[in-house]
Amino acid sequence: MKIRRPPPRAERETVVALVDVTFFLLVFFMMVGRLDATAPFAVLPPRAETGTDLPGGGATLSVAEDGALALDGAPVAGLDELAPRIAAKPAGLIRINADQATPVRVILGLVNRLEAMGAENVAIVVSPEVSAP
């Protein structure tokens, strides 16, 4: 009686190393990146050496050079949408992410209106590095 041996199985390449590398990359990008809403227009923040670390959370109000506004990445006409959020959490941080060429009168006007709406914590986003034009 002739008994056939099963053909030897081809050695499968191990995927463990690939999983390790992918996992490291995943963790790296999760830690290094920020999940902020980006403005629908170009914003080049002003440069400052004495800025402090920008905490997460709160609302981001983007201001274009021509004064156009965007709240958390969505274009808005005014600050009306921000009013209920400020009323619910007055101490929440509101970041003004404005272009470095935006006239000061626009920014100070916004800060005044935010203060009138009850906001207690407003910050201007700056960049510690020389940004490319």
Next chain:
Amino acid sequence: MAIALRRPPPRRLGVSVVSMIDVMMILLFFFMITSSYLNLDMVPALEKSEARLEGAAPGAGLAPLLIRVSADSSLSVQGQKLSPADCEAMVARRLAEAPLTEVLIFPSGAAPLQGLVLAMDAVTRAGATRVKVIRIEAQP
């Protein structure tokens, strides 16, 4: 004659990692594409500070130091144009004489935000802690 044929022991089925790799790859691409990698800081524009609530601030009798920011982002103190480094040195000198001196930054409405941040940067580097930005309200 009997021949005992042993069956090979059944292989243990391992959990497939292919689907896990798929999910991890999708997560990886998601974080790579949606994240922003700008190094950003902040300068406070409005803070509810303790001193404001106390009423009369300490050092109220001292003459404040007014720094103007013109439309071309240049800084001037008492009509004299100063570079940011000179401005910093001057504020530092004033603060050495009277540490509670209040520094007022008065930007032109047409000045770019970078000009205002430049002035705030110089004043902060000089060690000033009582800094205010003032503006004139337009009358309708």
